[in-house]
Amino acid sequence: MEVFADYLGSIDNQQHRDRTEEVLAWVTKKFPKLVPEMKWKQPMFTDHGTFIIAFSVAKHHLAVAPERVGIDHFSDEIIQAGYNHTKELVRIKWDSPVNFELLEKMIEFNIMDKADCSTFWRK
Template sequence: MLIKIIPLYLNQENKGVKEVGYFNDYLNTIEQPDHRKKMEAIFNWVDTTFPELDKVIKWNQPMYTHHDTYIIGFSKAKAHISVNPEAAGMKPFIQRFEADGYTYTENLFRIKWTDEVDYLLLKEIIEFNLQDKAETTTFWRNYK
């Protein structure tokens, strides 16, 4: 069995693991080249649009945080990309998900590999979470 050693470093508060190249390693697990390019385009867009966000890996999921609180996460599936802005980050945008044809649950919505990415919607969701969680001191928000 081959074990790959990946260099890791801890964030300032030692609350989680950040890994410089892990997003690229994650992308390399996506077998379909067009799927990989779509996910990479989303990551690049978030990096460019929100440079203040930190990239971290928790629970094997690439996610973005701000002041050590969760903002948004992405994961791959066979037929779609799952986007998780938490339940409170979903509620204001339900009609937009429906208008875009995205299916959703309480905590996430799905962008099919064949769907266009609504970057304006992603921007508004991230901005909402940044504002809503500006004073949050925990990773997840308290939401019922």
């Protein structure tokens, strides 16, 4: 979590900072083999040098980016959880609960799907 300290400290809204820290700490604890990193000014987690998931803070939501394949794979579940999404990210509104079960599924999917991936992004 130390790698995210400056990022978290830069979030002015305390509620947003607390929620972001909660999610990042959960990922760190739940998936200890993932490497926490800051790239492109956003917190993300990688596995054997390949991207798994990233997060970013916006005015109205926490953005979750599991790559397009992950969003396509879980689109129905994302909608059922009450979140909206684009091709590249899921928006969790600040006043909505985090569906950690869905987040876990997305991360596990990317870890398994990219087990043999030798590039940062899917090709």
